[in-house]
Amino acid sequence: MTYPSAPEFRGAQFGDIGLSFRITILATLFLLAFSSDSRATDLKRIDEPAKPDFSLPGLDGRLVPLTSFKGRTVLVHFFATWCAPCREELPALTRFFDRSAANVSVIAISVADADQRIKRFLEQTPVNFPVLLDRERTVAKSWNVSALPTTYLLDANLKPILVVESDFAWDTIEIAPATGKLIGNDAHAIKTTSDHSKQNQGGGDHGF
Incomplete structure (x- = not known):
């Protein structure tokens, strides 16, 4: 049986100089787009050193290193099937990647989930980006x-520049194909994808 684990490196290959240049400036455009946006209270700017490197297995057992995405702007998304806001957010993140794969990669990291449980979940909620298994919470x-x-946004050097510690309304934003700039569809859009996050300080499941 095969599972909908999606192309492991969709959008991860690039070759021509023009595209590489666009990738280099994409993270800056991401930041500028949020510098005066009210949503920055949820997706906030950070200035931190690069996070520890990792290499985690996918559902097929193949190890995927974070460094394989260097040179791309990448979203690193931590979630779990036992987290209600996570389950509701993933479809929106999938639609965001559908619109934005030319400019950004997405990695989803399943935290402390049993393999069979995440496989069953992805049969019902397929995604179009790699899902990696952090079974012992080591990377988290x-x-x-x-x-x-x-969710962390990393620049082309894998340095974190934005973070959101709750579910986020990915349907409210898109990346303009011509410029790579992050734009909002609705300036007054709801910031989170469900009411679950309103029940917890900071919007997510804490103390896991």
């Missing part, structure tokens, strides 16, 4: 993730 702990879902 090394990245100081204290709530789920948590």
